[in-house]
Amino acid sequence: MQEGSVSFSGPTASLLTGLDMSHIRLCPAIAFNQIVGGRYKLHILCVLNRGPHRYGEIGRSLLKGGLGKPITPRILSRELKELEQRGLVDRKAYPVVPRKVEYSLTDRGRALLPILGEIIRWGATGAHEQILGIT
Known part of the structure; x- marks a missing residue:
């Protein structure tokens, strides 16, 4: 382990699923x-659901819906690297100047989208804002 x-x-059987x-x-x-x-991995996956994005686009997208606090470049790099290492995100570097790198979801990352969809459906009720005391 x-x-x-x-x-x-x-x-031996899940009480939630019966599996x-x-x-x-x-x-x-x-x-x-x-x-x-x-703090940001699920949000990054949601952003990449819309298609490939460059590093800066992902960073700007995280401002929306994240209480307006910007993500630092170091943390964004770390989160993307961890998602890539886990096989959820693909990083594609293009041989051009200036440097161009795009991030996109892998098949494994896309497999999480139904789960994210359910989380967002739950959030659409406003329950998360009530729980967190955000009004």
Whole structure:
């Protein structure tokens, strides 16, 4: 087992889905949080849902809906690198001057879109703003 991972020793069937979980070592909810957790990863995936974007476009897009706080270049680079390492985002560098790099979703990243859609549907109710005390 990897350092920092959590063992899953729950029921053999998920109470939420009814699926057999006996072969799973790490709780899927904990794994999901480890994979896309952080302040900006889910938002980056939502931005890339609209198609390939350049680094600066992603940074500007994160201002909208993020309470207006700009992401620092260091953090944006780190988040994109982690998403790329996990196989959710593809980075394509073009051999031109000035340098041009585009980021896009991989098949694995696109597989998360239905989950993001459900999160956004839940958010459309305003429940998240009530929970966080944002009015």
